[in-house]
Amino acid sequence: MTALAALFWGGFCSSALYIGEALAGPMRKEYKAVGLIMAFGAGTLLSAVAYELVPDSLLSQGWGWGLAFGAGAAVYYVGDWYIDGRGGHQRQEIAEAEEGSGMAMFLGALLDGVPESFVLGISIQLGGELSVAFVVAVFVSNIPQGIAGTTSLLDTGHTSHQVFRMWTLLTVACALTAWLGYLVADGVGSGGVYAQAFAGGAVLTMLADSMMPEAFRHGGRLVGVFTALGYAVAALLGVIG
Numbered sequence: 001m002t003a004l005a006a007l008f009w010g011g012f013c014s015s016a017l018y019i020g021e022a023l024a025g026p027m028r029k030e031y032k033a034v035g036l037i038m039a040f041g042a043g044t045l046l047s048a049v050a051y052e053l054v055p056d057s058l059l060s061q062g063w064g065w066g067l068a069f070g071a072g073a074a075v076y077y078v079g080d081w082y083i084d085g086r087g088g089h090q091r092q093e094i095a096e097a098e099e100g101s102g103m104a105m106f107l108g109a110l111l112d113g114v115p116e117s118f119v120l121g122i123s124i125q126l127g128g129e130l131s132v133a134f135v136v137a138v139f140v141s142n143i144p145q146g147i148a149g150t151t152s153l154l155d156t157g158h159t160s161h162q163v164f165r166m167w168t169l170l171t172v173a174c175a176l177t178a179w180l181g182y183l184v185a186d187g188v189g190s191g192g193v194y195a196q197a198f199a200g201g202a203v204l205t206m207l208a209d210s211m212m213p214e215a216f217r218h219g220g221r222l223v224g225v226f227t228a229l230g231y232a233v234a235a236l237l238g239v240i241g
Contacts, residue, residue, distance in 0.1 A: 003182045006121040009130060010178025013120065013138040013225070014113055014171040024154070027147060034147050035219030036226045041141030042211045043230025045116075048137035049200050049207075051238045064081065068194040070206060072201030080209060083108045101197015105156075109149050110173055112210070113142070115202035117174040119179025122196045133238035137152050140230070148214070 027034055116138045123131050146167065153163050184195055216223045 002167035003121075003179055006182035007175050007179040009135060010117045010120055010181075011171050011175030014117065014140045014142060015133060015172035016142035017109075017146035017149070017167040017170060018164075020143045020148075021150045021163060022161075023143070024147045024150035028151060031218040033218065034144055035215045035217065036222060038144035038148070038211055038215040039219050039223040039226040040230035041137075041144050042139045042207050042215060043227035043232075044133075044137035044234040045141050045203060045207055045211075046227070047231040047238070048131075048134045049204050049236035051133065051235060052067075064194060065197045068197035069201040072115070072203075073205040074201075075198075076111070076202035076205040077209070079111050080108070080206075083111060105149065105153060106170070107189070109145065109166075109170055112145065112206050113170060113174050114177050115199040115206065116141075117177040118181040119196060119199040119203065121178035121183075122185040122199070124178075125182045125185035126193070126196070131238070132240070133234045136237055144215075145211075177225045196210070203231075 120131075120134060120138065123134060150167075152161050153166070154160070158166075181195070181199075212223075212227070215227075219226065
């Protein structure tokens with residue numbers, strides 16, 4: 001597959017934010033349902049990290065993979081801490097947001113989406129083909145993020161047109177990030193697994209820091225079942241695809 005394919009699929013996965021935006025109105029008060037959707041999405045991403053990022057990188061690179069993975073987690077943590085302190089802490093809030101900066105929320109959503117897109121581009125180059133499981137994982141996880149982000153932005157005074165423009169900019173950014181990931185992996189050869197591990201650490205930290213706590217807060221005990229279901233579906237797709 002080519003760099004243009006990475007560009008397309010990066011934008012395609014992020015376009016699920018539009019679905020989330022469309023569902024934000026009808027599901028505005030359906031906190032438990034959105035929490036369960038978020039749990040399912042988190043499960044698919046957990047599976048993607050486990051099956052798409054960890055095994056090959058770990059077996060071929062050893063300690064180097066571990067250092068890159070830890071660095072990705074640390075960089076995401078610092079970036080998330082910085083953005084949260086400037087008004088982006090409610091970007092994945094399912095319930096009504098009381099305050100927040102639109103720009104910080106946008107940057108936070110970008111921070112959440114960039115590692116996934118980067119991994120997608122790298123995976124296409126290193127594997128030579130599209131991973132259906134990873135595409136489904138990223139696409140599904142973006143739907144509840146779109147619902148939560150749209151709700152939070154509207155609650156803090158942004159118009160629907162502004163939200164649409166933000167998601168459009170984010171989709172373009174994620175498409176370019178996937179394209180960049182493909183080029184990076186193509187340029188450094190087998191060293192691309194380090195970049196893959198770095199992004200994988202960031203994705204896992206994002207899940208533990210924002211998606212999973214918010215899902216459990218509103219979805220309750222069923223969140224565990226839906227997370228496991230999402231994991232199983234993505235794992236099955238990985239075997240089939």
